[in-house]
Amino acid sequence: MDLSAALLTELLDLAVATARETGRMLIDKRPADGPDVVATKSSSTDIVTQMDQAAERLIRERISASRPHDSFLGEEGGSTAGTSGVRWVIDPIDGTVNYLYDLPDWSVSIAAEIDGETVVGVIEVPRRGATYTAVKGRGAYRDGEPLRAGAETDLAKALIATGFGYAVERRISQARVLTGVIPNVRDIRRAGACSVDLCSVASGQVDGYYERGVQAWDIAAGRLLVTEAGGIIGGLHGAPPGSELTIAAGPGLFGPLHDLLAPLDPARD
DSSP states (O other): OOOOOHHHHHHHHHHHHHHHHHHHHHTTTTTTTOOEEESSSSSTTSEEEEEHHHHHHHHHHHOOOOOOEEEEEETTTTTEESSEEEEEEEEEEEEEEEEEEEEEOOEEEEEEEETTTTEEEEEEEEEEEEEEEEEEEEEEETTTTEOOOOOOOOOOGGGEEEEEEEEEHHHHHHHHHHHHHEEEEEEEEOSHHHHHHHHHHHSSSSSSSEEOOOOOOHHHHHHHHHTTTOOOEOOGOOOOSSSSEEEEEEEHHHHHHHHGGGGGGOOOO
């Protein structure tokens, strides 16, 4: 597959325009009394609203209009095959509960893969007025300003973000892990959206992040943002980031954070 500058720019421009349009739609058309919950997934609190579905339809329509032969993997619409070698991995609203309650930390996350490798990532955080972008080999940016992951190396001085699942059993396990983390770090933050947490790592607003249970669409764009900002993202013991565990941090903190989490066995649930 051609990895020309022209193709990467085309994919980036399309992702940015689509994410921004979707973000505007989600603000402008959000019902005054809140969106309707139309389905649940892993538990009664793991919700899907009609706006999640509308946002994913809009994203797929806009991208398909420009690139009809691409494939998709989306949180709400599943997998759709294509023939171009380009796959779009999309989370129409990451942080749906935040969106439901009209809290600001939710995003539209769009990543483009070529032959299985993420080459473009865009995360639009509409209520923050921020657009985060990354292109493989070109760095990571927020509204055109370059991002750099934090330089902290001391866990005791590190601000760490995390998230929690929806199933009760998983939350109990995650609470147990948290009791082993809190005494060893500066403090914990919980934004409620994996993609927003990864933007915070890429921009140095938090020093590290970990969470169990995230899916491909949660991390596809943010993973590229972190690495292009000079950070590291992975799982335990050299595994890739994913549902078993995702850890992200600046280059000097990833190892200490990994080593803190490893014996706590966050994957036991």
